[in-house]
Amino acid sequence: MENQMKTVCKDAPDVLDLDNSTLIGGGGVGDAYGEDAATEDQTFTPWTRVVASGLELLRDPRYNKGLAFCEEERARHYLQGLLPPVVMSQELQIQRILQNVRAYETDLERYVEVMDLQERNERLFYRVLIDHVEELLPIVYTPTVGEACQKYGNIFRRPHGLYISLKDRGHVLDCMRNWPEPNVQVIVVTDGERILGLGDLGLQGMGIPIGKLALYTALGGIRPSATLPVTIDVGTNNQDLLDNPFYIGLRQKRATGKEYDELLHEFMTACKQAYGEKVLVQFEDFANHNAFRLLAKYSTSHLVFNDDIQGTAAVALAGVLAALPLTGGTLADHKFLFVGAGEAGTGIAELIALEVSRQGNTSLDEARKAIYLVDSKGLVTKSRFDSLQEFKKPFAHDLKPNSELVAIIKEIKPTVLIGTTGKGGQFTQAVLEEISSYQEKPVVFALSNPTTQSECTAEQAYKYTKGKCIFASGSPFKPVTHEGKTYTIGQSNNCYIFPGMGLGCVISGAIRVHDDMFLAAAESLAQEIGEDHLEKRQLYPAFSEIRDISAHIGAAVAAKAYDLGLATKLPRPKDLLAYAKSCMYSPVYRPFR
Ligand SMILES: NC(=O)C1=CN([C@@H]2O[C@H](COP(=O)(O)OP(=O)(O)OC[C@H]3O[C@@H](n4cnc5c(N)ncnc54)[C@H](OP(=O)(O)O)[C@@H]3O)[C@@H](O)[C@H]2O)C=CC1
Ligand SMILES: CC(=O)C(=O)O
Ligand SMILES: [Mg+2]
Numbered sequence: 001m002e003n004q005m006k007t008v009c010k011d012a013p014d015v016l017d018l019d020n021s022t023l024i025g026g027g028g029v030g031d032a033y034g035e036d037a038a039t040e041d042q043t044f045t046p047w048t049r050v051v052a053s054g055l056e057l058l059r060d061p062r063y064n065k066g067l068a069f070c071e072e073e074r075a076r077h078y079l080q081g082l083l084p085p086v087v088m089s090q091e092l093q094i095q096r097i098l099q100n101v102r103a104y105e106t107d108l109e110r111y112v113e114v115m116d117l118q119e120r121n122e123r124l125f126y127r128v129l130i131d132h133v134e135e136l137l138p139i140v141y142t143p144t145v146g147e148a149c150q151k152y153g154n155i156f157r158r159p160h161g162l163y164i165s166l167k168d169r170g171h172v173l174d175c176m177r178n179w180p181e182p183n184v185q186v187i188v189v190t191d192g193e194r195i196l197g198l199g200d201l202g203l204q205g206m207g208i209p210i211g212k213l214a215l216y217t218a219l220g221g222i223r224p225s226a227t228l229p230v231t232i233d234v235g236t237n238n239q240d241l242l243d244n245p246f247y248i249g250l251r252q253k254r255a256t257g258k259e260y261d262e263l264l265h266e267f268m269t270a271c272k273q274a275y276g277e278k279v280l281v282q283f284e285d286f287a288n289h290n291a292f293r294l295l296a297k298y299s300t301s302h303l304v305f306n307d308d309i310q311g312t313a314a315v316a317l318a319g320v321l322a323a324l325p326l327t328g329g330t331l332a333d334h335k336f337l338f339v340g341a342g343e344a345g346t347g348i349a350e351l352i353a354l355e356v357s358r359q360g361n362t363s364l365d366e367a368r369k370a371i372y373l374v375d376s377k378g379l380v381t382k383s384r385f386d387s388l389q390e391f392k393k394p395f396a397h398d399l400k401p402n403s404e405l406v407a408i409i410k411e412i413k414p415t416v417l418i419g420t421t422g423k424g425g426q427f428t429q430a431v432l433e434e435i436s437s438y439q440e441k442p443v444v445f446a447l448s449n450p451t452t453q454s455e456c457t458a459e460q461a462y463k464y465t466k467g468k469c470i471f472a473s474g475s476p477f478k479p480v481t482h483e484g485k486t487y488t489i490g491q492s493n494n495c496y497i498f499p500g501m502g503l504g505c506v507i508s509g510a511i512r513v514h515d516d517m518f519l520a521a522a523e524s525l526a527q528e529i530g531e532d533h534l535e536k537r538q539l540y541p542a543f544s545e546i547r548d549i550s551a552h553i554g555a556a557v558a559a560k561a562y563d564l565g566l567a568t569k570l571p572r573p574k575d576l577l578a579y580a581k582s583c584m585y586s587p588v589y590r591p592f593r
Helices: 054-058 071-076 090-103 107-120 122-131 133-140 144-150 172-178 202-220 239-243 257-275 288-298 307-327 343-360 364-368 382-387 390-395 405-412 429-438 458-464 498-508 515-526 531-535 543-563 576-583
Strands: 015-017 022-024 162-165 186-190 227-233 280-283 303-306 336-339 371-375 416-419 443-446 470-473 480-482 485-487
Touching: 090 107, 090 122, 090 133, 107 122, 107 133, 107 144, 122 133, 122 202, 133 144, 133 202, 133 543, 144 202, 162 172, 162 202, 172 257, 186 202, 186 257, 202 227, 202 498, 202 543, 227 257, 257 288, 280 288, 280 307, 280 498, 288 303, 288 307, 288 343, 288 390, 303 307, 307 343, 307 443, 307 470, 307 498, 307 515, 307 531, 336 343, 336 405, 343 364, 343 371, 343 390, 343 515, 364 390, 371 390, 371 405, 405 429, 429 458, 458 470, 458 480, 498 515, 498 543, 498 576, 515 543, 543 576
Parallel strands: 162 227, 186 227, 186 280, 280 303, 336 371, 336 416, 416 443, 443 470
Antiparallel strands: 015 022, 480 485
């Protein structure tokens, strides 16, 4: 039985590791409950292990099987009379759930239904999600999760995850200790300031860490009990939310400066205190003025990465690598134009430059020369150097200022156009016509999420380039038929990367995340694309294959961690892929004794 125990008393031992029946943080050997270690003037916690039964069992989502409890289990666990007489297989339960989900009129209703299931019967939730991932990913993830975050206060039913606010300063660790799971391995944390391309949603951004971690489990096989979604509430500058009576966060403007930094630091420190050195912390949907500096600050002391900067970089690089057989040439033969020069844009730009420099044995600066950025003020040029944010400076070119995208494309003639603006519709008809006027097979990625913020739709991309482009998007689009040929739209979304990245870190016991681990993840993902995919211009594999793909990515990431001396799980398994697969959580019902 997984234990639910936690330290609630200052004088009691710090961390219980009941799997090993040893005490970490004080006390004698085998003194798992801290009784011997406590002196007479200290209080200690009277720990008990309880076996869930009866209604408690039915109400515990980790163990509940609903109507799937068999007769013997019902008898043994005091469930008789608490359930209707029918015993239903998990397969039939899945069919019933799907029928209900499909009957709703809106995707938001489907979201509420599916997330309710997560709160009721965790294994059934993951079984349905894994077996029907292509249908349900757009519900639990982009685009629907965006709408859910916008309306989170209104659809709020039960708390899920950890809410840490400015009010908790000085006792963040206590908040973390209130979380019932002692063996957390992956934390996804946001402060809600840049939720997808929807801006500042404050505490309502919580839907994102919850959704991302559901994918860590469903796509990457991380145990649900090892995942912890966190939202740090420092207020919001979204006036509509502040005025909304149903808003669930602090009703104040965002804290900044020292106040912000101290809370974040307390949180980062508490992560390690509560879960040890090797807990993976994924920064998610922070605004870029915090994202880059938090990543720089904590990447040398913690196992952290920023999904929007680094995860996105790996998935986009994988897509470009996969497109090379169609475009011809090598990565170094391409010229890249990024429209949107923030976390996603410059993150991808840097990883592409790193890959080019590795492949060609050239310097990073040399590789960056083929990469151009456009931000809200126009082309990133040397003339703007002094006022540019640090992360844009390496890509400033000696060109004249220009804020007109078609004119910029005319001048630079990129072969790869990548949108990461968070602003829908930037790839207009004129933009798409221009890039296809000189390029036989332009690569066009519209990466902004959710669908409403996409730089163009898949249909527009194929229509305005007259079927020439090789297109991918951040949110899902249905296949497009243009002049009799049907194109499958690959979803260039970091959800292809972070589950495998997490798996790789966990199975190797990695202590730090290194850029080479993202290169390894990108190369592994690109290898999944074969001629049959390229025939349909599909740059990413089907999500139905994703668990196997995550295992491959996990093995590649772990291998890199071992090669770099960053892995602590020794000896290194001989067959990392088999090991990765063997570690993955599977949500089949377990028989209870
Ligand atoms: N597909 C995927 O996996 C991912 C997609 N994304 C999506 O990418 C988008 C951006 O995210 P992120 O990079 O973190 O956000 P940032 O805020 O860090 O960056 C946005 C960038 O877009 C620029 N911009 C805004 N409006 C325009 C415009 N009209 N023309 C040109 N540039 C413009 C901004 O300019 P300025 O610097 O001047 O403000 C900024 O450089 C979001 O929609 C997000 O959902 C993000 C991560 C992963
Ligand atoms: C996918 C993602 O992380 C984003 O849009 O922010
Ligand atoms: Mg994100």
